[in-house]
Amino acid sequence: MGFVKGLQCRECGQEYPKKPLHVCETCFGPLEIVYDYEGIQKAISREKIAAREKNLWRYRELLPIDGEPRVGLYSGFTPLVRAHRLAAALGVKELYVKDDSVNHPTFSYKDRVVSVAISKAIEFGFDTVSCASTGNLANSVAAHAAKAGLNCYVFIPDGLEQGKIIGSAIYGPRTVAIKGNYDDVNRLCSEIGDKYGWAFVNVNLRPYYSEGAKTHGFEVAEQLGWKLPKHIVVASAGGTILPKLAKAFKELVKIGLVNDTGCKIYSAQASGCAPIINALKKGTDLISPVKPNTIASSIAIGNPADGYYVLQAVRESGGWGESVTDEEILEGIKLLARTEGIFTEPAGGTEVAVAKKLIESGRIPRDESIVISITGNGYKTLETVAQSVEKPYAISATLQNFDELYQRLDQPAEAKAAGI
Numbered sequence: 001m002g003f004v005k006g007l008q009c010r011e012c013g014q015e016y017p018k019k020p021l022h023v024c025e026t027c028f029g030p031l032e033i034v035y036d037y038e039g040i041q042k043a044i045s046r047e048k049i050a051a052r053e054k055n056l057w058r059y060r061e062l063l064p065i066d067g068e069p070r071v072g073l074y075s076g077f078t079p080l081v082r083a084h085r086l087a088a089a090l091g092v093k094e095l096y097v098k099d100d101s102v103n104h105p106t107f108s109y110k111d112r113v114v115s116v117a118i119s120k121a122i123e124f125g126f127d128t129v130s131c132a133s134t135g136n137l138a139n140s141v142a143a144h145a146a147k148a149g150l151n152c153y154v155f156i157p158d159g160l161e162q163g164k165i166i167g168s169a170i171y172g173p174r175t176v177a178i179k180g181n182y183d184d185v186n187r188l189c190s191e192i193g194d195k196y197g198w199a200f201v202n203v204n205l206r207p208y209y210s211e212g213a214k215t216h217g218f219e220v221a222e223q224l225g226w227k228l229p230k231h232i233v234v235a236s237a238g239g240t241i242l243p244k245l246a247k248a249f250k251e252l253v254k255i256g257l258v259n260d261t262g263c264k265i266y267s268a269q270a271s272g273c274a275p276i277i278n279a280l281k282k283g284t285d286l287i288s289p290v291k292p293n294t295i296a297s298s299i300a301i302g303n304p305a306d307g308y309y310v311l312q313a314v315r316e317s318g319g320w321g322e323s324v325t326d327e328e329i330l331e332g333i334k335l336l337a338r339t340e341g342i343f344t345e346p347a348g349g350t351e352v353a354v355a356k357k358l359i360e361s362g363r364i365p366r367d368e369s370i371v372i373s374i375t376g377n378g379y380k381t382l383e384t385v386a387q388s389v390e391k392p393y394a395i396s397a398t399l400q401n402f403d404e405l406y407q408r409l410d411q412p413a414e415a416k417a418a419g420i
């Protein structure tokens, strides 16, 4: 197996060998994996994929490893939930939630990219893995490093939620909290990467890492019965997942696994950190960095590395994007929880709220298939919703106390009047 031909610069086309490289030496453009698609088309079929384990490696010909996968054997293949009650609430006909809030083992879409990056890091012979993270990536790198027995350093901005901090620390990495925001963390990590020669999954292994995000798209198509949805909404932070969904759909068409029925892709950001949406609405390719100020910490990246490619993929697909306020994000979290029983973090609240906004404004038609990607889990970010849910009613353990409470809260007025 192994259908990777090498690396190639996205901008000038210069070719590079399969090495831990990520930028072009001549034009500083990002490097991307080049595959032998003819070989892949001969090697796989819908039937072959269907017979494989239900994890993200079922699409391994389209992933950049040469040998056997080393981690992520339980990652991916998350549920695609037919969301009838959320559909009714939003007034649409055919709605699905792609639920990466239950991805194994760290409950976000990042387990996809990290499974690929760490398998590749092991192939390259690295003994220390690392990342610049807004929280979820650190959780995933720490967990997968533990499973693989690698040394691990994770770098995060200070001030993250407890669930994200402890959700890394428990696996035993060194966690370094940098004073500042993600963009400060990222800048420092480039320097550390150069000096220490570690495998930074989202820096020097980025071309390999980002390919893992395609599996979210492959699964959506497979779970719809090898069809593309008409519309898909996903959050954008550094800009990895959205362009990779576009790539995933194109690859499936190219190797003949789905028909090219077109899928419009929509980017979701928080108003407090919307550099990509700002550029989209201005109609420019130039992304002006912003200073993040939002409860959606996992997507709070003010200077997105691949923001340009998000714009390109959105425009090429005929999609669009929106940003929503922190209040709308909280409403989005509650709406998903109360209609579908799925508890997501603020990034997922953003995805729901943006889908709602795009439907209400007529950008997404009500009678076509829509997928909302839910990329993270709400149990990690309890602080952000603690003030906007009902507190428990504290009573003593007597039936009379409960009777009184029930009458006050929920007994219908007629029953109350009739003294029942």
Ligand SMILES: *Cc1c(COP(=O)(O)O)cnc(C)c1O
Residues within 6 Å of the ligand: 108, 109, 110, 136, 137, 235, 236, 237, 238, 239, 240, 241, 242, 298, 299, 345, 347, 348, 375, 376, 377
């Ligand atoms: C990282 C992340 C995203 C998207 O980030 P990209 O860098 O654009 O791929 C979305 N949701 C959650 C919960 C994340 O952790």
Ligand SMILES: [Zn+2]
Residues within 6 Å of the ligand: 009, 010, 011, 012, 013, 014, 024, 025, 026, 027, 028, 029
């Ligand atoms: Zn180049």
